[in-house]
Structure formats: C-alpha cells, structure tokens
C-alpha cells in the first residue's frame with residue numbers, strides 16, 4: 001500500500017481508471033467507489049495535492065480545498081482564483097516549490113496534468129475499477145520505465161463494483 005508519508009521530495013501520480021483506461025467523462029468520474037476515495041485520502045496524506053483547473057472545478061464546493069493537504073491548482077489563466085488553494089501557472093515550478101517545502105507531492109489529475117507530470121514522477125498509485133464506460137479523459141500509458149511493486153487483489157465495493165489497488169515505482 002502506498003502510504004501518505006511518501007518520500008520527502010517524492011512526486012506521485014494517483015488515479016483511478018476503468019479497465020480500458022478511462023478516468024473521466026463530462027467533467028466527472030463515471031463510477032462511485034467510496035473505498036477508493038478513502039484510499040485516495042490515505043495515499044495523499046498530509047502532503048501537497050497538485051491538480052489541473054478542470055479537476056479543481058470538478059470537486060464539489062463543499063469538498064474543496066481537500067482538507068489537511070496543501071491544495072495547488074494549475075492554470076494558464078492569470079486571473080483564476082481558487083478559494084483555499086494556491087494557483088500556479090507552471091508545472092515544473094509548482095513541483096519544485098512543493099518539493100522544497102518538504103513532503104511528497106501528489107498529482108491528482110486530470111488527464112492533461114497526469115500526462116505532463118508523468119516524466120517528473122517516481123511513483124504511481126493506480127486503482128483499476130472493473131467497469132467499461134464511455135469517457136473523454138484517459139490515464140497515461142505506463143511504460144517500461146515503471147515497475148509494478150504492488151499488485152493488489154480484486155476487492156468488491158459496497159456499491160458492488162470490483163476494484164484493485166496497484167503501485168508503480170520508476171525503475
């Protein structure tokens with residue numbers, strides 16, 4: 001299990017995807033697995049969570065900023081304001097700044113930011129949700145640069161959907 005402590009300066013990506021790689025549809029996540037939300041909370045711990053503007057806007061207002069974590073929102077819009085979060089305009093600078101503040105950085109989406117941050121990451125916490133759904137946003141491809149270090153068993157959500165947790169580390 002990936003733990004919230006992570007390594008100081010570590011950069012992780014955390015996502016849940018369908019069996020065929022979908023992570024989002026119409027600005028939301030097209031399944032409901034509460035156990036994965038609890039896992040997400042554990043993984044991200046008390047570190048920095050870095051997300052794209054669309055992911056920030058996908059969070060219900062009562063859940064943002066995500067409590068107990070430093071929330072950082074990436075946008076190219078110089079006028080964008082996110083109540084309770086820091087707004088940044090450059091991914092590398094945002095990661096570097098969070099690393100120097102200490103503690104891990106968890107990139108929490110969405111598709112555009114995962115893609116850009118992948119080269120900077122050293123770990124991936126991946127949930128596979130056993131559904132096939134239509135979507136417009138996909139997880140990046142995990143290539144040979146990554147080693148699977150945890151291959152969790154299938155579990156069944158109280159909602160009836162199966163899911164499992166994987167952890168990848170950069171070789």
Ligand SMILES: NC(=O)c1ccc[n+]([C@@H]2O[C@H](COP(=O)([O-])OP(=O)(O)OC[C@H]3O[C@@H](n4cnc5c(N)ncnc54)[C@H](OP(=O)(O)O)[C@@H]3O)[C@@H](O)[C@H]2O)c1
Pocket residue numbers: 014015016017022023024025026027028029051052053054055056058074075076077080088089090091108109110111112113114116137
């Ligand atoms: N299943 C999961 O684990 C999971 C997790 C998170 C999100 N999601 C889903 O993913 C979808 C959202 O993903 P998305 O790809 O559409 O959007 P996103 O990655 O959340 O946000 C994209 C926005 O972030 C900003 N951005 C991205 N890269 C940037 C960079 N290098 N520099 C500056 N700003 C940058 C831009 O904002 P501006 O347009 O404001 O400039 C861009 O439009 C939703 O459906 C959401 O529910 C799923």
